Amino acid sequence: MGGYILRRLGWSLVVVAAIVAVTFFATYILPADPARMIAGIRASPQDVERIRVALGLDQPFLVQLGRYVSRLFQGDFGQSYIQNRAVLPLILERFPATLQLAAAGLAVELLIGLPLGILAATRRGTRSDRLSTIVSIVLVSAPSFLVGYLLLNFLAFQPQIRLGITIFPIGGYKPLDLRYLALPAITLGFSGAAYYTRLMRTAMLDELHRDYVRTARSKGLGERAILWRHAVRNALGPVLSQIGLDLGFFLGGVVIVERVFSWPGIGKLAVDSIVTADVPLILGTVLFGTICIVTANLAVDVLQVVIDPRIRR
Amino acid sequence: MSAQSVISPVASPLAIERGRARAWRHLRANPTFWLGAIGVVVIVGAAVFAPVLAPYDPNFQFRGEGLTPGGDPLGPSARFPLGTDKLGRDELSRLLFGARTSLSAGIAANSLATFIGLTVGVVAAYFRGRRLQLTAFGRRLDLPMPIEAILMRITDAALAFPALLVAIALVAIIGPSLGLVIVVIAGVLWSGTARIVYGRSLVILSSDFVLAATAVGVGGVRMVARHVLPHLVSLVVVYATLGIATTVLFEATLSFLGVGVPPPAPSWGSMLIEHVGYYRTDPRVVALPGLAIMATILAFNLLGDAIDDALDPHQWR
Numbered sequence: 001m002g003g004y005i006l007r008r009l010g011w012s013l014v015v016v017a018a019i020v021a022v023t024f025f026a027t028y029i030l031p032a033d034p035a036r037m038i039a040g041i042r043a044s045p046q047d048v049e050r051i052r053v054a055l056g057l058d059q060p061f062l063v064q065l066g067r068y069v070s071r072l073f074q075g076d077f078g079q080s081y082i083q084n085r086a087v088l089p090l091i092l093e094r095f096p097a098t099l100q101l102a103a104a105g106l107a108v109e110l111l112i113g114l115p116l117g118i119l120a121a122t123r124r125g126t127r128s129d130r131l132s133t134i135v136s137i138v139l140v141s142a143p144s145f146l147v148g149y150l151l152l153n154f155l156a157f158q159p160q161i162r163l164g165i166t167i168f169p170i171g172g173y174k175p176l177d178l179r180y181l182a183l184p185a186i187t188l189g190f191s192g193a194a195y196y197t198r199l200m201r202t203a204m205l206d207e208l209h210r211d212y213v214r215t216a217r218s219k220g221l222g223e224r225a226i227l228w229r230h231a232v233r234n235a236l237g238p239v240l241s242q243i244g245l246d247l248g249f250f251l252g253g254v255v256i257v258e259r260v261f262s263w264p265g266i267g268k269l270a271v272d273s274i275v276t277a278d279v280p281l282i283l284g285t286v287l288f289g290t291i292c293i294v295t296a297n298l299a300v301d302v303l304q305v306v307i308d309p310r311i312r313r
Numbered sequence: 314m315s316a317q318s319v320i321s322p323v324a325s326p327l328a329i330e331r332g333r334a335r336a337w338r339h340l341r342a343n344p345t346f347w348l349g350a351i352g353v354v355v356i357v358g359a360a361v362f363a364p365v366l367a368p369y370d371p372n373f374q375f376r377g378e379g380l381t382p383g384g385d386p387l388g389p390s391a392r393f394p395l396g397t398d399k400l401g402r403d404e405l406s407r408l409l410f411g412a413r414t415s416l417s418a419g420i421a422a423n424s425l426a427t428f429i430g431l432t433v434g435v436v437a438a439y440f441r442g443r444r445l446q447l448t449a450f451g452r453r454l455d456l457p458m459p460i461e462a463i464l465m466r467i468t469d470a471a472l473a474f475p476a477l478l479v480a481i482a483l484v485a486i487i488g489p490s491l492g493l494v495i496v497v498i499a500g501v502l503w504s505g506t507a508r509i510v511y512g513r514s515l516v517i518l519s520s521d522f523v524l525a526a527t528a529v530g531v532g533g534v535r536m537v538a539r540h541v542l543p544h545l546v547s548l549v550v551v552y553a554t555l556g557i558a559t560t561v562l563f564e565a566t567l568s569f570l571g572v573g574v575p576p577p578a579p580s581w582g583s584m585l586i587e588h589v590g591y592y593r594t595d596p597r598v599v600a601l602p603g604l605a606i607m608a609t610i611l612a613f614n615l616l617g618d619a620i621d622d623a624l625d626p627h628q629w630r
Contacts, residue, residue, distance in 0.1 A: 015470045023479070026486055134345070137618060141611035143562055145569050145585060146603030149592045157593045170593075252475045256566060270478055271570060274485045282482055289475035297473060 008301055012294045019290045020072070020283075024065050027279045034081050034279055068283070077287070078280035080273075087284035091266060097173055098265035101188060101257065102250035104181050106243065108189025109196055112139075114239070116193070117200025121208065122227060132197060140194035148187040148260035155183060171262040184261040188254055192246060199242055203235035210234075237307070241300045248296020252289025336547075339623040346619035352612025360412035367406035368394070372577050375401040386591065386598055398598055399588060407579040408605050414580040415609060418495055419561035425499035426560070427553045430506025431545070435537055437464040437507075438514030465511065471504035477566065484572040491574050498563045506552055510545060517544050547624045554617035558610040565606045581606045 035052035036043075052058050056067060071078065077087035113136075120132040156168040167179075174180045207213065208231050216226045253267030262268075266285060273281035340346050359366065369375075379387060379401025386404075387397045395404040440460040447454050480497045487493055517523065518541065526540050567573035568582025576583060581602040588598040 011466075011469075014466075015473050018470050019474060019479075023482065026483055029486070130345075133618070137614050138611060141558065141607055141614050143565060143603060143606050143610070145566075146600070146607060149589070149599050149603070150596070153592055153596045153599075161593075249475075253478070255477055255481070255570070259570070271481065274481050275571070277485075286475060286478050286482060289478050290473065293473050293475060 004305060005302055008298055012298050015294055016290055020287060023283055023286045024068060027282055028061055037277065038081050077284040080278055080281045082276050082278045087280050091284055091288050094264060094266045094269050097263060098251060098253055100181060101184055101254055101263060101265060102247060104185035105188030105250060106246060108185050109192040112189065112193035113196025114200050116197040118204060118232060120201045121204030136194035136197040140191050142190060144187050144191060144256045145260055147190055148257060151183045151187060173263050184257050184263055188257045196239065199238055200235060203238050204231055207231040207235045241304060244296045244300035248293045251292040336623040340619060343619050343622065345615050349612050349615030349619055352608065353616055356412055356609050356612060359409050360416045363409040363413055367409045369403040369406045371402065371406040371410040371579050373402060386595055395601060396597060404601060407584060408601060411579040411581045411584060411605065414574050414578050415561050415564060418491060418564040418574060419557050422495045422498035422560040423553060423556040425495065426503040427506055427549060427556060429503040431510050431549060433464050433468060433507040434510025435514050435541060437461045438511050438518055439537060468504045468507045474501060476501035480567060481570055481572050484567060489572050489575045494564060494567055494574055498560050502559060509552065513545060513548055514541055517541050551617055551621045554613055554620060558613040561609050
């Protein structure tokens with residue numbers, strides 16, 4: 001077990017290293033000149049050159065990469081060119097907003113997805129099964145920017161204009177305020193919900209055909225008890241690992257939803273950094289997103305081995 | 314969309330033949346299939362015949378009669394069936410031509426992603442556990458061939474990429490163009506297909522008929538072409554259909570973030586983001602391109618789901 005975890009950990013580090021190298025190379029060939037952007041339009045060529053030397057941008061690629069990596073190991077993600085602050089605190093101060101959105105979005109996914117999946121599996125082949133399949137396909141096909149703006153219009157803006165009441169604010173963020181959180185979370189959860197419906201339906205069908213279900217039935221256990229005490233519990237395994245992966249993915253920043261709702265999270269920070277060609281911040285946000293995904297993958301794999309030792313190879 | 318159900322036991326050619334007839338019968342009886350198929354035909358038709366169907370040039374700005382006196386977009390009228398956009402361009406014409414951008418980017422990116430994924434998956438599976446044996450300098454050498462390990466580790470790494478962020482960063486850095494958008498989308502989406510094809514190919518390669526073929530001397534390209542690929546067709550058809558939905562959404566998302574297909578080519582994603590300022594007063598200009606994206610994704614998802622269902626033997630009872 002220890003060996004397995006160690007090997008997985010080593011592999012995770014390789015993945016992170018590969019992504020650092022690829023992103024670093026992409027920003028290295030960036031046509032925009034950071035030194036010129038910092039110096040401003042009126043700066044003399046000497047000033048631009050001085051800044052370039054000060055930032056080490058005159059060095060060869062491998063030297064720059066080496067410096068960047070050695071600083072990473074000291075917890076230094078570099079300085080943002082535009083905001084003139086250290087990158088890591090910039091990312092970390094956005095983290096609570098993204099964390100809230102991720103958790104709430106995940107909750108919406110599960111609240112819609114799991115009941116639909118269970119319903120579809122227990123009524124397999126009936127009209128409700130087909131209906132839940134169609135509903136989940138429609139949900140997964142709705143782009144979150146469309147859903148987001150429609151929700152903003154109909155639930156936030158129209159009530160304000162027509163009825164003069166504010167149910168939901170029009171975008172923005174306040175820590176731990178459900179009114180601000182509700183619409184972004186629903187938007188985020190909508191499309192993912194369909195995936196959980198699919199997953200839960202398949203897992204439930206698998207479980208309902210197992211021998212232990214037949215045994216439970218033949219000893220006279222009621223259908224409800226079979227469903228909730230046995231099948232649902234066992235079917236949650238694959239769902240749990242998907243939750244881990246989704247969480248890792250969301251924590252790296254929810255680009256679209258954050259943009260639509262002006263939610264000051266990591267996704268918005270990332271897009272802003274790309275638009276302003278703020279290289280250290282681009283590198284930092286991509287790296288942070290990768291670390292979130294890789295950590296979640298690792299956690300899920302380890303958890304699965306702990307739950308079911310047969311997986312270990 | 315998941316499709317674990319696609320994995321079924323490998324059957325003999327005769328059984329495949331019978332299975333296909335059966336799958337088609339199952340497909341025909343499924344209303345979801347017809348809904349998706351008709352949707353796909355309509356959208357592809359709109360894209361192909363856009364120059365004939367569109368009432369106006371999609372980029373022509375009706376500066377006087379296409380805008381309200383206050384300079385806002387016009388609502389639907391006899392002259393402009395779906396109204397105009399903020400520059401006085403005909404919305405219907407832009408939507409029709411937008412179908413071209415979305416579909417060509419989506420289909421091209423998806424074909425590329427499917428090709429890479431299929432190649433990587435099959436090659437990795439074929440070389441699993443193989444060793445290079447050759448005689449050199451009078452000695453027999455037995456070398457490991459880590460092709461499978463290398464390919465699948467790259468695939469795993471690609472799956473761990475924050476795909477959207479990397480795609481935005483690349484397009485923003487290199488500068489947007491249709492070609493780059495296609496390559497970037499394919500570059501971040503091939504790994505899912507590779508994983509699934511790899512898993513399925515392993516099952517095929519460990520089956521009895523492959524053993525029999527090996528025994529009579531079949532190997533290499535012939536083995537893959539005659540005995541592996543035919544069994545992957547249905548799997549790839551399902552994933553390619555569902556994949557178009559994914560790539561169309563991805564292209565729209567890139568355009569929405571301002572790093573998609575560059576203007577003035579009408580793209581649904583950029584049509585939407587250009588009019589975000591109007592979502593309160595005139596939701597039509599935001600909703601129409603959004604609904605066009607949704608309809609396209611929905612049609613391909615319905616079609617893919619129906620094909621997946623039809624190819625799943627568990628459904629036939």
